[in-house]
Amino acid sequence: MRLAAVLIFLLMAGCGSKNDGPSANLNRMHWLLGDWTRTNNKPGHTGWESWSAFSDTEWRGHSGTLDGTDTIFHEVTKILAEEGRLFFVADVPENTDPVRFEITVVTDSSFTCENQKHDFPKKIYYRFDGAVLHARVSAGDEGIDFKFERR
Numbered sequence: 001m002r003l004a005a006v007l008i009f010l011l012m013a014g015c016g017s018k019n020d021g022p023s024a025n026l027n028r029m030h031w032l033l034g035d036w037t038r039t040n041n042k043p044g045h046t047g048w049e050s051w052s053a054f055s056d057t058e059w060r061g062h063s064g065t066l067d068g069t070d071t072i073f074h075e076v077t078k079i080l081a082e083e084g085r086l087f088f089v090a091d092v093p094e095n096t097d098p099v100r101f102e103i104t105v106v107t108d109s110s111f112t113c114e115n116q117k118h119d120f121p122k123k124i125y126y127r128f129d130g131a132v133l134h135a136r137v138s139a140g141d142e143g144i145d146f147k148f149e150r151r
Contacts, residue, residue, distance in 0.1 A: 022081035025106040031128040036148035049148060057081040088113040088124060
């Protein structure tokens with residue numbers, strides 16, 4: 001009987017304090033907003049990433065890499081709260097259509113996006129440690145790490 005009461009209490013407490021709807025999780029990711037400069041570039045390259053809140057359910061971002069003054073990479077991104085879920089949407093010239101990644105895990109300092117049907121990356125991970133924004137794009141053991149500081 002005591003075990004049943006404890007289980008019921010835990011279930012009720014978990015339901016009452018659960019705050020993981022898409023808008024709530026989007027708000028937990030507020031640390032991503034702003035302008036970032038990449039700090040682990042290849043020699044001669046510069047990189048950046050910027051995010052802004054377009055609405056309560058949509059954030060817009062863009063990122064790029066320069067080799068000297070030549071743009072060698074540019075990406076337009078969005079984070080969308082829709083259909084009861086969060087999505088990271090990446091639009092790069094190499095793909096004919098934007099690629100959607102479902103945001104599967106959100107904490108107060110990180111989030112993970114996944115699309116196992118995409119060739120590369122299949123997973124995108126962001127983490128903010130209070131000073132540095134870390135990002136990793138990966139597929140299996142293959143991955144690229146990014147580090148950014150706020151501008």
